[in-house]
Structure formats: structure tokens, C-alpha cells
Amino acid sequence: MKLNRSYLILTLILFITEVFIGIYLHDRLIRPFGGDLLVVILIYCLIKSFLNTPWLKTAVGTLIFSYIVEISQYFNLLSHLGLQNSKVAGILLGHSFSWGDMLCYTIGISIVMIIELIYSQPNNLPKTKII
Incomplete structure (x- = not known):
């Protein structure tokens, strides 16, 4: 377990953004869909802030976790737990369960995977010159 400051900073930025959306935005697009898209990225970044896990396994695990939470809404888990x-x-x-939420989670993790794939390629790393 090692703290990754880059992911931690992203986690904090995403958390603040989610709080802002939750408090101040009452629209029909960003709050219901943007928040769901960002929340899976936030969970992914939170995990990567503290655990040095492979990005693909972390992304898939985050998506599965998000699906489980959404499916628990379909089965009214909160009521069953009192x-x-x-x-x-x-x-x-x-x-409440929503297929749109499931789609947003999938899109959010797809964004994570594309970014991680780009940054994991050795040829795409920034070049530095040593004098």
C-alpha cells in the first residue's frame, strides 16, 4: 500500500465536483447522468490512491461494484435493511434502479480504460531531454 498523490488529487477534485453537482445542479442532464458517470471514476481513483493494483482489474472491479449497487436498488435493498x-x-x-445509470457507469469506466491504456503505452510518455 503506497499513497499515489496524482490519483488522490483526482479523487479530491472529483469528490468536490460531485458535491457541487449534488448541491447546486438540479437539471435533467448533468445531475442524473454526469454525476453517475463521474462517480465510477471517483471510486476508481480512490482505490488507485491507496492500492497499487493493475488498472484493468481495478477498472473492471469498480464497474462490477457499481453494477451491484445499482442492482441492489432494483431489489429495494434499503427497505430490506430497514x-x-x-x-x-x-x-x-x-x-431507484435505472438502466441509464448502468450505461453511465459503463461510459465512465470506458473513459478510465482509454486514458489508462494511452498512459500505459511507453511510446506515449512525455519525452524529456537530459543535457
Whole structure:
């Protein structure tokens, strides 16, 4: 376990963005879809901030976790746990299933995978000159 400052900074930026979206945006596009797209990237960056795991396994694991949370909404997990009135549980787990959310999670992780794939290629690293 080693702290990765780059991922930690991205995590903090994404968290602040999510809070901003949740508090100030009440539209029909960014709040419902942009927030879901960003949340999987936030979870991925949070994991990579503290664990040196392979990016592909981390991305797939994050996507599976997100799907499980969304499917738990379909089965009304909060009600089964007696947490339907808990604001915190509602924020963390959500209340209603949506195929659109599943699509947003998939797009968010696809963005992560494309970026990681680009940065994992040795030929795409910035060139530095040693004098």
C-alpha cells in the first residue's frame, strides 16, 4: 500500500465536483447522468490512491461494484435493511434502479480504460531531454 498523490488529487477534485453537482445542479442532464458517470471514476481513483493494483482489474472491479449497487436498488435493498429513511444510506446506495445509470457507469469506466491504456503505452510518455 503506497499513497499515489496524482490519483488522490483526482479523487479530491472529483469528490468536490460531485458535491457541487449534488448541491447546486438540479437539471435533467448533468445531475442524473454526469454525476453517475463521474462517480465510477471517483471510486476508481480512490482505490488507485491507496492500492497499487493493475488498472484493468481495478477498472473492471469498480464497474462490477457499481453494477451491484445499482442492482441492489432494483431489489429495494434499503427497505430490506430497514434503512429506507436514512439519508446517508440513500445517498450512498441510491433509491431507484435505472438502466441509464448502468450505461453511465459503463461510459465512465470506458473513459478510465482509454486514458489508462494511452498512459500505459511507453511510446506515449512525455519525452524529456537530459543535457
